[in-house]
Amino acid sequence: MNPIENISQxxxxxxxxxxxxxxxxxxxxxxxxxxxxxxEEVYMLVKNSYPHLGLATVYRTLELLSELHIVEKMNFGDxxxxxxxxxxxxxxxxxxMICHVCGRLEEIKDDWLLDLEKRLEREYGFTVTDHRLDFKxxxxxxxxxxxxxxxxxxxx
Amino acid sequence: MNPIENISQxxxxxxxxxxxxxxxxxxxxxxxxxxxxxxEEVYMLVKNSYPHLGLATVYRTLELLSELHIVEKMNFGDxxxxxxxxxxxxxxxxxxMICHVCGRLEEIKDDWLLDLEKRLEREYGFTVTDHRLDFKxxxxxxxxxxxxxxxxxxxx
DNA sequence: GCTCATATCGTAACGATTACTATTTAAGGG
DNA sequence: CCCTTAAATAGTAATCGTTACGATATGAGC
Numbered sequence: 001m002n003p004i005e006n007i008s009q010x011x012x013x014x015x016x017x018x019x020x021x022x023x024x025x026x027x028x029x030x031x032x033x034x035x036x037x038x039x040e041e042v043y044m045l046v047k048n049s050y051p052h053l054g055l056a057t058v059y060r061t062l063e064l065l066s067e068l069h070i071v072e073k074m075n076f077g078d079x080x081x082x083x084x085x086x087x088x089x090x091x092x093x094x095x096x097m098i099c100h101v102c103g104r105l106e107e108i109k110d111d112w113l114l115d116l117e118k119r120l121e122r123e124y125g126f127t128v129t130d131h132r133l134d135f136k137x138x139x140x141x142x143x144x145x146x147x148x149x150x151x152x153x154x155x156x
Numbered sequence: 157m158n159p160i161e162n163i164s165q166x167x168x169x170x171x172x173x174x175x176x177x178x179x180x181x182x183x184x185x186x187x188x189x190x191x192x193x194x195x196e197e198v199y200m201l202v203k204n205s206y207p208h209l210g211l212a213t214v215y216r217t218l219e220l221l222s223e224l225h226i227v228e229k230m231n232f233g234d235x236x237x238x239x240x241x242x243x244x245x246x247x248x249x250x251x252x253m254i255c256h257v258c259g260r261l262e263e264i265k266d267d268w269l270l271d272l273e274k275r276l277e278r279e280y281g282f283t284v285t286d287h288r289l290d291f292k293x294x295x296x297x298x299x300x301x302x303x304x305x306x307x308x309x310x311x312x
Numbered sequence: 313g314c315t316c317a318t319a320t321c322g323t324a325a326c327g328a329t330t331a332c333t334a335t336t337t338a339a340g341g342g
Numbered sequence: 343c344c345c346t347t348a349a350a351t352a353g354t355a356a357t358c359g360t361t362a363c364g365a366t367a368t369g370a371g372c
Contacts (some may be wrong), residue, residue, distance in 0.1 A: 054320065054321045124253065135287040212352070
């Protein structure tokens with residue numbers, strides 16, 4: 001089943017309409033599934049295929065997609081919410097590496113946490129439905145570039 | 157070494173002054189180290205010991221403490237930044253369980269990720285300096301309380 | 313085609329955060 | 343001690359991401 005069809009069904013299942021606007025937004029997400037787009041970025045991109053679309057609609061649609069678990073809403077501390085299309089088969093395989101130096105953000109699709117989730121269930125009676133794992137650090141190739149201690153450096 | 161002394165040294169080491177305002181804020185964090193306080197909450201609490209303190213100072217101080225890695229700035233998606241005092245010995249042992257139903261937030265201080273971090277180093281040449289691991293789900297004791305599918309339910 | 317709930321549009325309002333200016337404070341040298 | 347000077351604070355205005363709102367448009371079912 002193609003992704004749009006799949007999403008269309010999920011909309012229907014919850015009695016939401018897949019309007020042209022929503023479809024245009026979903027298409028942007030599909031075309032950029034490697035990215036973690038902000039609302040503003042989605043807004044810019046969707047203007048290409050649907051120039052008239054309003055910003056509020058982008059906010060509403062992304063929020064809706066998030067509720068339907070079609071996208072994941074996340075926050076990397078840069079002051080804007082970012083959204084990432086999630087693949088059902090990778091629901092629990094969504095980790096990030098964020099480099100202090102170059103700012104690169106790489107995604108790891110591997111399930112490393114199943115054992116831990118079982119342990120939470122066992123030890124705390126807590127059933128995990130989702131998780132978020134972000135690693136911060138530096139790539140070997142970035143290490144030479146000074147340290148990040150002083151904010152003044154950044155300011156200059 | 158007591159915590160304030162320790163923090164005082166870190167300030168000095170970076171040529172920052174530990175003013176009375178900053179000390180009052182740090183004390184609030186120490187007194188509430190189990191909590192994940194928002195700026196507004198810190199502001200309210202610190203008013204008890206330092207009534208005249210301004211909100212901007214709380215923002216600036218928490219930002220500074222975050223740069224010095226004395227606190228960790230985090231975001232749980234509720235629209236406000238939250239800060240948590242971090243214990244050096246627990247730098248890598250800071251996970252959360254967040255319950256969908258009751259909203260409870262529990263902290264787990266156990267290092268579950270050392271092996272994964274070694275693997276990142278090996279496979280990606282990525283040196284981890286910090287990580288964040290949040291589990292979302294439900295506690296067994298909360299399960300009976302309806303499902304979260306419909307936003308309308310929440311709105312009512 | 314008509315009806316009515318749903319969705320969109322554009323913009324105003326909101327709330328968290330940051331930026332700015334004047335004032336105060338603390339540390340070091342006479 | 344007092345003076346100087348850089349750093350810190352206070353109070354508030356400005357900014358910016360996000361949400362709320364009223365009016366208009368759309369589309370599925372009859």
